[in-house]
Amino acid sequence: MQAVAPGFQQDFFQLFCLPTSYRLDNALLDQYYRALQEQVHPDKFSHLSEAERRISMQWSTRVNEAYQTLSNPTKRARYLLSLHGVDIQEESNTAMPADFLMKQMEWREAIEEARQARDVAELDKLESRLQHELRGLEAQLADRIDDRQDYAAAAGDVRKLKFLEKLAEEIASALDALDS
């Protein structure tokens, strides 16, 4: 049996003493993250027993995992929904709304065309349009999770976010390729 520090069952929001909500004060998250990291950093425990060092390592890992999860809008939503017992079914649910998928196809075509035409200005334009869509979807998620507790609809929004994240990656990699 590995020694587990007390309080390891806290969820990520409790760990950071933040309210369990989708809306998040990013500055506060960053501030608490730095404070927690300092408390559990393994270097501080180098003079202690192996068991204690192992615990500090576990804490450090957990704090990092929590930060990665909470600071990312998609991961935060997925995690929050899982706390409410809702799985976003990202592996199995392929039935997105038809108009949404049609738009995804159009996005991918536009990115591909701009990439081939080496049109950086067009890629930048697509990027800012995408950011606009992302902000809109995140606002809708905050409304559905925090205000309406409509977790089923929110799960659909998170699935949409996954597609938009992929578009952001595609645009970034197209820009990278043209940069070099």
Add this chain to the structure above:
Amino acid sequence: MSYSEKVLDHYEHPRNVGSLDKGDAQVGTGMVGAPACGDVMKLQIRVGKDGVIEDAKFKTYGCGSAIASSSLVTEWVKGKTVDEALQIKNSQIAEELALPPVKIHCSILAEDAIKAAVQDYKSKHGSVLEAPACRENCKG
């Protein structure tokens, strides 16, 4: 992660890339997406008067496994009736392409694309896919 030879073959020489006329009554269009990786897949079938699939086309934005899965199923569905096409299971696709566990969702996407295309075709031909009770309720 390395791709199997079959995946590479379909990826480098995809079969049946393209589009069919969405508005054609004989054409069924299936659009699906995999949230896990953001892949989108469009699969279209053209069905003859005898109910046999004459042609199939696909367009997929995704990884090699997703492209290979859709390319493979366009080959498989040709010559099958729509109901036979519905029997294609993702496990068969995954096995044929030797997909690793992390890529199983690509084969699920392809299976669901066939189902969506067949459903679209059937809806154009008034097949009873919905519960008949609804029609009763709508009378009067």
